[in-house]
Amino acid sequence: MTDIDRRHLRMLEAVLFASADPLSERELAQRLPEDAAIPVLLAALKADYADRGVNLVRAGKTWVFRTSPDLAALLSRDKLTERKLSRAALETLAITAYHQPVTRAEIEEIRGVQLSKGTLDVLFDQGWIRPKGRRQTPGRPVTWGTTDTFLDHFGLESLAELPGVDELKMAGLLDARPAIQIYGVTDVPEAEEDEDADEDDADAPSELGQP
Amino acid sequence: MTDIDRRHLRMLEAVLFASADPLSERELAQRLPEDAAIPVLLAALKADYADRGVNLVRAGKTWVFRTSPDLAALLSRDKLTERKLSRAALETLAITAYHQPVTRAEIEEIRGVQLSKGTLDVLFDQGWIRPKGRRQTPGRPVTWGTTDTFLDHFGLESLAELPGVDELKMAGLLDARPAIQIYGVTDVPEAEEDEDADEDDADAPSELGQP
């Protein structure tokens, strides 16, 4: 804590505390003096609040104050009424989160059924998914991925914290290709190297750790 | 501070943080466990935050967290008044993004309605569109395109990430005609012709959905 600028820390705290929505490090930098060491300050502030009733949490590239989850019961009267996600929407969300970047066709392949019209729309409207780029395959279909808003909603710091993501990866279950392609050609179940040439998908599943 | 119940302090902190309105001691007492010593806790919490960027302040009989007054001036080089974009401006922006480079006359042609004076100005002032060149037609009208600031604001890496028309349709953002299909229609209305032949088109993504 010695080289932390207390004045900068207070400013950062004030900016974050004032906002109900997560702020990116870039937005924070715009608000603070130029010489403010944002990452160091964020780490210090996070530590300050670690045991309090309010915590500083990271969601992807964004930061925000949230009440501590263990106080949920106390705050139950503040609960927002939410629209229940349909089964199709929930599965689509899970597939998008775990297989991103993923195309609509791949989501349909995994679910074995066509996606009805509004399904992606609901998730997009909610701010949980967004177009991520295009797959370098015929038709150049749009790929979808999750947003920092999604991480914030589910209390995830990064995609690496998705429940069970490591086991699924180890089990080879995070392959969005048609199953018969995976087994049909080589007949060797372990042949799972995914060399999809997705040019603008540098942030493919391999990068799940550092969103 | 020894006789402060840390658990109660955390609760108080969270309740005050999450509340949309300043809370009176009576309201706080209703939300916390019965044995919580509200006045003592409030005094302790106030002391905790005394030097921070956010302070616990009393307003009449109620309590509320507020940005520390000395920071307000420092932090805010900008008071953000948020404004919604008019529908005309939103459509103009979308058309510019999808059809760039595009002239004012073409935007009017596409929208089927005259552009009021300020519309392009608003988008230009915001830094979202800029002149791109001139159309090699009589009058050599200025063409418009989007900027990097535009990409940045919408979280796009490149224009190619804008979903095409088909994908908008599939995502439910663009409803097709009423479902005549139910009645066994065989003839699907096909896409309209589009004959954009622009020389200054170099950086327009050619495969953007052309309506």
Next chain:
Amino acid sequence: MVEDISDGSSGAFVVDIDGYEGPLDVLLVLAREQKVDLKEISIVQLAEQYLAFVAEVGRTNLELAAEYLVMAAWLAYLKSRLLLPEPAGAEEPSGEAMAAALTFQLQRLEAMRDVGARLMARNRLGQDFFARGRPELLSGNRVTVLRVDLFELLKAYGGHLRRREDVQPLRIPTSELSSVEEALERLRRGLGGFPGWESLWRYLPPGTFEGLNQGRLAARSAFAATFAASLELVKQGRVKLRQGKAYGPIYLKAAGPESDPQ
């Protein structure tokens, strides 16, 4: 719904097809009935379970979407591949590879379901943890920020395209539904060919029976149009109709002077 399938010893299924999210979903539910790890599942047995399911739905006259039937056909094929010796030098993937692919698909779907449930079970914003209830705008110079996100932008473009579509000249697409006029024409042309009483069935367009069996709308409309046309011809005094009993076959005969004794 999962609970709606019961594999009772009587063999009686109670099927709620609306509760399913496609054929893979059905397969997953059936696979669970084998009560083994998905990796150990017997694909032959699963294929049989699925075919029985489809047959049951067919028996109760529920209409099944095409994708369920496609899966049934594929499973029947897969079953035969698994039971018969592999042909030498086949170009297709082996039966085992196909079975492995199906197992993989089921595992993958089940995994996505599980993690979806685990996601929803997490502490969530607005349910278990909360945002600042009283956000503040920090004061200073006045800068107007236009508030719009990508979703709104795309929605605006979509709305614009739709309105554009709406003002296009109306195109009336050709329909495969039969009109009474067509049926009249067909009956008139056909009447000369059959001097005596003839079943009205014979005047239906080709393929109508198959279509009816498959419940196709076009076939049903052809049937209705032909019937309506026959009534119209009776009204015009051009034909006579006869039906022995309710729901019995309908016969038709030209009412020309030479075939009518009156």
